[in-house]
Amino acid sequence: MLNKITVVGAGNVGATTAQRLAEKELAKSVVLVDVIEGVPQGKGLDQWESAPIEGFDTRIVGANDYKPAAESELVVVTAGIARKPGMSRDDLVRTNAEIVKQVATELKRACPSAIVVVVSNPLDVMCWVTKQVTGFARERVIGMAGVLDTARYRAFLAEALDVSVEDIQAMVLGGHGDTMVPLISFTTVSGIPVTQLLDRGRLDQIVERTRNGGAEIVAYLKTGSAYYAPSAAVVQMVESIARDKKRILPCAAWLEGEFGLSGMYAGVPCKLGRKGLEQIVQVELSTGELAALQQSAEAVKQTMALVKL
Ligand SMILES: NC(=O)c1ccc[n+]([C@@H]2O[C@H](COP(=O)([O-])OP(=O)(O)OC[C@H]3O[C@@H](n4cnc5c(N)ncnc54)[C@H](O)[C@@H]3O)[C@@H](O)[C@H]2O)c1
Secondary structure (H helix, E strand, C coil): CEEEEEEECCCHHHHHHHHHHHHCCCEEEEEEECCCCCHHHHHHHHHHCCHHHHCCCCEEEEECCCCCCCCCCEEEECCCCCCCCCCCHHHHHHHHHHHHHHHHHHHHHHCCCCEEEECCCCHHHHHHHHHHHHCCCHHHEEECCHHHHHHHHHHHHHHHHCCCHHHEECCEEECCCCCCEECHHHCEECCEEHHHCCCHHHHHHHHHHHHCHHHHHHHHHCCCCCCHHHHHHHHHHHHHHHCCCCEEEEEEEEEECHHHCEEEEEEEEEEEECCEEEEECCCCCCHHHHHHHHHHHHHHHHHHCCCCC
């Protein structure tokens, strides 16, 4: 168990993440920070009052400044605006870059040793903003996207095959956007290649639905974007770090030559442990998958060019 985890942004993703972290007792305390007066305090108190019922001892407190967040070992950044119908994740870039810059400046001062898990969109670019502003090593700035995209892919496959989600192993790589790369060749159902169970046409439909998974929910909600599955995905990453589980999960990592890519964040298989990003696992991809990953990384670079640091 860690001593303290801070979640910046007490909106849908941030607040749900805080509750899930506390329910799993991944830290002694969880601090929720948001700019809106009263919201992190109110949500934090409400969540703490669920502790006697749910049976957790993690204290949750809310604040509008970073004093209570001081010396957090782990920080989740969810501050920023979410998508509205018709918007792409990249449409958020200028607004969220300013917000994330401000948050990263505070974190550098308040939590200089923290591992940061970034969630704000456009994800890969916000990870870069965080890394640049904090000056933290790449081991300590990791982005959440692939775990969520993979969960959506696994859920759709489980539905199509009428099998347990637990038996579906898969990995979605690349940027968190329309160019994400679900790896059909690495998708198995209890070890059985998925291509033996579903025809290519059906698989392609599922891949397409996965790529549009976020937009599908935005279209239903109209006033916000997904947060139940995203917060669950964040907590899976945090758990691997806090408990030093060394899980291999698809996360956004700063690339320094892996997969022939450098100078951008993209989703790749990462080993997460107590030191943060402990290894990027360089799996062998087919020519088509590698080209798709490179195209996805190129799209991230184009969005990075819209941000001035
Ligand atoms: N990476 C992913 O897979 C993924 C998934 C879901 C959502 N997201 C992104 O996460 C972000 C949050 O989504 P949400 O649904 O929780 O949005 P939300 O609007 O419900 O919450 C965002 C919160 O950030 C706060 N905020 C704004 N500026 C701040 C600042 N400077 N400091 C602290 N807090 C600040 C707002 O007051 C608000 O409470 C969005 O950018 C969304 O696109 C990413």
